[in-house]
Amino acid sequence: MTDISTGSGHGPSENTPAKLGYSPVADIPHRPRVADTDPKAARRAERQVASMFMLSMLFVVLFIVAYIAIDKSATVYVPVFGAVGAMNIALGFTMGVAIFLIGAGAIQWAKKLMPDVEVVQQRHDLVSPTEATKEAAANYERGKEESGFARFKIIRRTLIGAMVLFPIPLVVMLRDLWISPPGNPSPSELLTTTLWEDGTRVVTDATYLPIRPEDIPVGGLVSAAPADLPEVQEAEHDLNARGKAAIILVRMDPAEIVSQQGDGWDYQGILAYSKICTHVGCPIALYEQRTHHLLCPCHQSTFDLSDSGNVIFGPAARRMPQLPIGVDAEGFIVAKAPFAEPVGPSFWERG
């Protein structure tokens, strides 16, 4: 094939671009590719494309072999990637290469063997011809006239009213996306109450063992939950109670406590705080015992547990709620009262 940018070299074929609605760009010089002038190069390109398609088929076969032969728990060491699942890497590699080669072959075909002469097509006006616009307007006017939409005021207004009202049932029915629990508590009531009550025993959050003050060394931190959490969780089949009641116990030298949210809410330097961040609700357990700072891993709000859990940095606007604690007759740590304020993120009705 020769340079056809001048429009002369394309041969007398039926399908000359001009007949198909476009023509080569006259003023762009075109440099023929090797495959255009050298039949050997063209043959070579043809072979390259065909071998890519051929290899693609081969990799599909390899995929099937890997799928059947490899044990799904086998691992294999691959440099750079380390020990990886043999199955995943084998399937991904064979399937990926098989698919990739189809694309590579097609593009090589287009680049080496299909015409690379840029052609021109004219754009057409997007705007409709005047007659069409007139016809549309006339049809609209006729329809408006014949229906009497403009004349029958009462029909028009009642129709608009009906159209406005009819989606209401669709919205109303969304109300029961949340079925209120027995007693019909409002969302803010639910957000305000937790399992903690006067006398609720404090237990570890994973093993549910009661905790004695002497179990917590100075500087220590224990993630804890109310003792009745397992039964409640069993009864309610969800993690809602856990999400609200989670607390942490920290112990510090009583002399280091600057302030608390209530008088004597600690027990011998052991303080209990909600674990749920007052910003957007992430559980917090990053505690620096030297400074008594508690850091939220999500948005880095920092609270000072030796000073009423006040915010000292970050986006949280509220202190961490403190739970007053003491010990019961058997010497285990218990709550002395429910939380005095709602735990977790703020909400409109919180006040």
Place this chain on the structure above:
Amino acid sequence: MSTTNPAAASPAAASPIEAAGGGVATYVDQRVGSNKFLGRNLGKVFPDHWSFMLGEIALYSFLVVLLSGVYLTLFFKPSMVEVIYNGSYVPLKGIEMSEAYASTLDISFDVRGGLLIRQMHHWAALIFVAAIAVHMFRVFFTGAFRKPREFNWILGVGLATLALAAGFSGYSLPDDLLSGTGLQIARGIVQSIPIVGTWGAFLLFGGEFPGTDFISRLYGIHILLVPGLILALVTVHLMLVWTQKHTQFPGPGRTNNNVVGYPLMPVYMAKAGGFFFIVFGICTLIAGLVTINPIWLFGPYTPDQVSAGSQPDWYIGWLDGALRIMPNLESYLFGYTISWNILIPAVIMPGIVFTALALYPFLEAWVTGDKREHHLLDRPRNTPTRTGIGVMAITFYGLLWIGGGNDIIATSFNLTINSITWFLRITIFVLPPIAFVVTKRICLALQRRDRDKLLHGYETGRVLRLPHGEFIEVHETINYKEMAVITSKSDIAPLPAPVKVDADGVANRKYRIQSLRAKLSNFFYADNITKPTTAEIEAAQHHIDHDAALEAPLHAYEDADEIRNAHGGVLHHPGMANTNAEQLAGRTDH
């Protein structure tokens, strides 16, 4: 419609496959009249440029997400019912977890190829969002959103938003510790909305957090609602590209009224079709080689645990960053709470960003008063204000994104989170305007350079000593391609300031709005470097010709062109020494 058509009428010398294809074409055509469309469109010309592939990447990665997603639905169980895991991943055996998480573990460890498809789904989704973002940059910086393509820009903004929704809803489905934490944050954000937030959160989650409804609700949204909308919008997006024809970059022979490129059949059929397989293949290879979202390491979700260094997928990072750097403002009014610390970064700011993005084409058209159709793309340097605004937005985004990783940055570079946060709180206001000014100045400097090239040609590096001893550097006319590109610039004059009271003493009622518009128009265009006039270019050409005439005697040397190219512009003729060594050798010979 006649029963004979070109496909049926020319069966001579057709291979069996072609004959069969023609038969099918005829069969279909007789029922839907498809050949009219094919005849018009198989030869449709598309312009070629690497940046036009960005949108293609988005489309193809979306198809990969759809395909892999359909496969995942066959195995995933969107349920929050607690089950005891008993699959083949030993560390979690016997642990209580939601069915969603257990089935995700099964897909990862017990379904052969399941992990591959899961990772393909995740990787392709990340590529999808990234490709949309970069495609959007291309469209923005080249002004492809201008008339008549404003609708398609809005569709694109809608698609970008839906892509974020698709990504976040999918990320949240496996119910692992990380995704659950993301949902907890999302709930906190909903809860911060004044008046309706608390109820909204209860309705969305079916009660308190985490509840037992949300995963199955999200599943419907993730596999039906969002992808359905994306598919619908993508279809319209592509139909509009088709009817409006693709924009093209300026170049020789390219005008606002034509399309220069290659025909759909066969070149783009092969290139675009092939490119789909390339994207598909690369997604598969990455999924096979690189682990993403190893949910088995995070453990099942429980609302009282979180791991340090929690990071969202990349495209949510900027929103998370905004939440992180926001100061802790909260106000209490009449017994109600307004959490500005959440509302501003997570609701108001993204709302403004996406609204501004959608409205930008209309704002710019109003300011510039430009009502023409544009099919020839702008070079970013020729619209310094728009380019500046774009870079400003990217800077803003980038800073928020850094904020999203402030804990990782703090531990990696041994900085304190407080100092990073304060740095960002200040630079978020300071750096974007600086980026704007710097970008605008760079664009104007590039415009000056273009003007210089038109007026003085390019510097050849060939220094010529004239007979009277003066040295000049020979300039030559830039090549025709560059010439076509540079001269494509269209100069727009800023709108004139409106008159307050006209000659007849009538007050201009629209004075204030017109004056604002004129000021903005000035802001857009006043600094523009005007393109030289034809007369100026001709004069410049004359000057260049003059240089050439001075140099002409030297070109009389045989093969001067070749020599000039071979010796970096040093005039050289056969027989002359090429190196100092050769020259010295020549001397000793004498």
